[in-house]
Amino acid sequence: MSSAAQEFVHLHLHTEYSLLDGACRIDQLMERVKECGQTAVACTDHGVMYGCVQFYKAAKKAGVKPIIGCEVYVATRTRFDKVNRMDGSHHLILLCKNEQGYQNLIKMVSAAFTEGFYSKPRVDKQLLEQYHEGLICLSACLAGEVPQALLAGDYDRAKAVALWYRDLFGEGNYYIELQDHGLAEDTQVLPQLIKLARDTGIPMAATNDAHYLRREDAKMQSILLCIQTGKTIQDADKMEFQTEEFYVKSTQEMYDLFAMVPEACANTARIAEQCNFDFDFGHTKIPYYEAPDGMDNQAYFEKLCWEGLEHRYGPDVPQANKDRLTYEIGVVKKMGYTNYYLIVYDYIHYAKSQGIPVGPGRGSGAGSIAAYCVGITDIDPIRYNLIFERFLNPERVSMPDFDVDFCYERRQEVIDYVNRKYGADHVAQIVTFGTMAARNAIRDVGRVMGLPYQNVDAVAKQVPMELKMTLKRALEVSSELRRMYDTDPQVKELIDTAVKVEGMPRHASTHAAGVVITPKPTDYYLPLATNDGLPVTQFNMTEIEELGLLKMDFLGLRTLTVIRDAEAAIQKKDPSFSIRKLDYDDAATYKMLGQGETEGVFQLESSGMKQVLVGLQPQNLEDVIALISLYRPGPMDSIPTYLRNRHEPDKISYKTPQLAHILDVTNGCIVYQEQVMQIFRELAGFSFGQADNVRRAMSKKKHAVMEAEREHFVHGCTEPGHECPGCVANGISEEVANEIYDEMSSFASYAFNKSHAACYAYVAFQTAYLKCHYPSQFMAALLTSVLDNTDKVIEYSGECARLGIKVLPPDVNISNGGFTADDNGQIRFGLNAVKNVGRNLIENAVTERREKPYTSLYDFCKRMHGSELNRRAVESLIKAGAFDCFGSNRHSMVEAVEGILKSIETDSRRNLEGQLDLFSVMSGEVQQSPQEDVYEIRPLAEYTPTELLQQEKEVSGLYLSGHPLDAYREKSARIGSHTIKDLTGEDAHVQDGEKVRIVCAVVKNRMMTTKSNSMMAFTSVEDLTGTMEVIVFPKVLDRFRDAIQENAVVVIDGRLSVREDEASKLLADSILPIDSYDPTRLDKGRPDPVKTAARRVFIRLPSRSCPQYDKVVNLLEIFDGDIPVILYLEDTKQKLAAPRRLYTSGHPLFFKELERLLGAENVATK
Secondary structure, three states: OOHHHOOOOEOOEOEOOOOOOOOEOHHHHHHHHHHOOOOEEEEOOEOOOOOHHHHHHHHHHHOOEEEEEEEEEEEOOOOOOOOOOOOOEEEEEEEEOOHHHHHHHHHHHHHHHHOOOOOOOEEOHHHHHHOOOOEEEEOOOOOEHHHHHHHOOOHHHHHHHHHHHHHHHOOOOEEEEEOOOOOHHHHHHHHHHHHHHHHHOOOEEEOOOEOEOOHHHHHHHHHHHHHHHOOOHHHHOOOOOOOOOOEOOOHHHHHHHOOOOHHHHHHHHHHHHHOOOOOOOOOOEOOOOOOHHHOOHHHHHHHHHHHHHHHHHOOOOOHHHHHHHHHHHHHHHHHOOHHHHHHHHHHHHHHHHOOOOEOOOOHHHHHOHHHHHHOOOOOOOOOOOOOHHHOOOOOOOOOOOOEEEEEOOOHHHHHHHHHHHHOHHHEEEEEEEEEOOHHHHHHHHHHHOOOOHHHHHHHHHOOOOOOOOOHHHHHHHOHHHHHHHHHOHHHHHHHHHHHHHOOOEEEEEEEEEEEEEOOOOHHHOOOEEEEOOEEEEEEEHHHHHHOOEEEEEEEEEHHHHHHHHHHHHHHHHOOOOOHHHOOOOOHHHHHHHHOOOOOOOOOOOOHHHHHHHHHHOOOOHHHHHHHHHHOOOOHHHHHHHHHHHHHOHHHOOOOOHHHHHHHHHHOOOOOEHHHHHHHHHHHHOOOHHHHHHHHHHHHOOOHHHHHHHHHHHHHOEOOOOOOEOOOHHHOOOHHHHHHHHHHHHHHHOOOEOHHHHHHHHHHHHHHHHHHHHOHHHHHHHHHHHOOOOHHHHHHHHHHHHHOOOOEEOOOOOOOOOOOEEOOOOOEEOOHHHOOOOOHHHHHHHHHHOOOOOOOOHHHHHHHHOOOOOOHHHHHHHHHHOOOHHHOOOHHHHHHHHHHHHHHHHHHHHHHHHHHHOHHHHHOOOOOOOOOOOOOOOOOOOOOOHHHHHHHHHHHHOOOOOOOOOHHHHHHHHHHOOOOHHHHHOOOOOOOOOOEEEEEEEEEEEEEEEOOOOOEEEEEEEEEOOEEEEEEEOHHHHHHHHHHOOOOOEEEEEEEEEOOOOOOOEEEEEEEEEHHHOOOOOOHHHOOOHHHHHOOOEEEEEOOOOOHHHHHHHHHHHHOEEEEOEEEEEOOOOEEEEOOHHHOEOOOHHHHHHHHHHHOHHHEEEO
């Protein structure tokens, strides 16, 4: 056979979606295939089809033919048998010839998960009999059924199995698979497989069990296996693949390897020719919505729209609104999305009818007046200039996307409704993959390489914590990482290996919100897997959209739960109150925002946001919408301009008067994507659809498209279907038009979707309004929503104290499960927040007291007998103060618990026996005397105040009757360098290793013995802002042991330890009781962290006249604080001390923005 005609195709290949086993990375695979001189390739992952769509797209893009397949596990008996060893499985390769083959394969792969899962997803002979049409089958690797029989020395069984498969799949669809990786078993099995093929006439196909692309990747693949099994490379040499032959081999290598049977190689190309399956992208497959009373669903949708229009805008609807609705209905109909609107309308309508809070909308959907009319969204798109085409662009076919927020606690009810309405087999949740991101890749690889944790941690910490950070980028931006990489060969090997696994999927899990709804059962369109027993698609979010399937986002938003709880509490006092009737121009609410009092206000809580609010003094919802859009890395640049224009409107200048009414709501700055679209439309006459396409090109920085469109923007366009006059025709000079275009392009990638910001501003305002006018009901609802998070409870309780709202201890006759506000505006602690008390007990206790309140501890225990009542629960309630109302002190009650519970136990047993003893009742021996409900509690001396506080803290996470630090508020503000929230909160920006001093109360000590047998302590401490852990090493512990008594108030000096993925900790250097603390007498002249904390910020700039100079001054104005700033100008080599008004707060976002403007090497703190 002449070498010219030699063709070969790999039909057995594992991508990275054979999780932590395959390492043929899809993005690099096609290059390798071409390099090997091959024109097609198959994807056969272990038991799954996770990667098929990605693989298909990559192949098509590279001009390689994709073959969709799977290496399935065939159960030894049936897929329903699941008993120990005997129910293992054999491997089998299946490849799709056509559409029918694909549908059969996904049916089987899905059933393998939903029915056959037993340590692996397994199909069985019965499924193969039912679904073999359209598939080509290969007998697989050494783990296949035929090779296994041969290895067991049973040639006859091997032959019978092979004939069974051939008869099932049909002549020419079943092949004996030949492999040779140089293993001992290969030499034993290979000659027998060839003999078997010759005996039976079944054709042969040569494959290589490809797990990686090139021979040198073998080591990286064994690292993956070790990550999976938790072993290190040292253990693993004894494992899995003993050779380095499992790579994607060239055609020549394959023909050399199987020189004795060249037809086995040639057959692979023949098989590839028969496999012609293509995914169907872009055709939408939306379930049909059955309208009530057999009405046509288009007519039903229009009826809902027009009725809604009148409901929303009153009897005299402006003509413009009617026109807009007519236009939208037309576009929705033409694009085939009527069913889509109806389905969303239906489940939102259901949620509202069940009293489940629904958000006002999110994302671009709020730009649709039709959605507003039928009640899908709650924001008036006309009033806020929201654009329909940003959601549904008639010039670009793509699935629209209504994301809907529901109350966090009841979101599942809506999903259950959809399941019932469309059938559980038509609904599935969506897969998402946890990938090995930069830092994790270093940690995983380091562990496998057996390097000490400290060394690996030190390297991982040098990778900046940022979204989309990659190791390649980390080496560019982090000079320390680069230095380690260049000087330490071990670090170099670590990072080089980590780069190879970086970004690979590590495990599959369920997407938090996505749900797909299909017209036919889901496994007709795509393969399913299971996660915790529930069906999950094997394709991800974007792939599902590309396949034209309907995906919905059902998001749970805690804030909606808070608003609902607060509203219900207010209605008890004022039945006419409704969150639907708020005045969105309420002056008092905006005044509160302008003072930066936004703890607990949705989206406006962070310290930087507070600073901007104070600078802006917002007057209306447009301001809040703008802030939510601007306060993000990138657009931050324009905040100072925005603020300046706000306060000095006469300084605003427009490049052309037509811009004025588009940009006046945002003080002359371009902030929103919608504004970019309006500028295209009004200045150059684009349609909104065209404008949206250009906006997309700009935000994705597609330069070719942008330059072509620039020409159209300035001079117009005459192409049929895309006609527009252009700016010049509208009287705008070429120069100005180009300037405007440049400004838009530089900003488009940061511009925010106004519809989304408007929805969020709407919710933010609702929370702010409640906080402003009904602070105790709002704070109670807020506390209930963070009940399980002690730090947040402490932070929000602190906010209550600032507002003058008292948080009272729980009371078994008054408290509910959650926090509640009483008529005097005080907040009652929720019983569910008391530790060790079951939720059922609380529910029963609250229901039971409706009849009559509890009269004593004994009365409570007796009435609660049998509902999860135990000694620990009662003691916790006593210590929290829930029984203080009965007049005994806590110490006496705690001591009495055991006696009370015993006596009740005895009574109930006696009653049971009494009922059984009929004879004695009949003979009149038993006097029916009522049981006296009294139990004498023996009075004891109460615990000390310190003990009481400590017990409250232990069972509720809070000091309820007073805080140890209350007496020291003044002193601690003077002594401490930071509060705990400054060190651990979301806005914390103290660096690793920085010296700090805190004043705090000791909550709990956990003593540990170190390896060298000395004692150290892990101490939890808290102040009025939060809690943190302090690590006290043996030397420090020996010196200061007496100071860390529980509840003691102490001053701790130490160094902060910051690690990602966990809260910051403090490594203590000294711990002194506050009362004996004398700040003037610091031992051995140690530097005082309070004085050194306000370090200085050095900023290097090219010159005073450079464009960055103004931007830096702008940033300093926003992030106002106490840290001095020194500017160094390169052209004059001079240092300038910035004036006091430009000192900075050193907020993390400030540094991020500075580094983005100037580069990290030009910013330093000393």
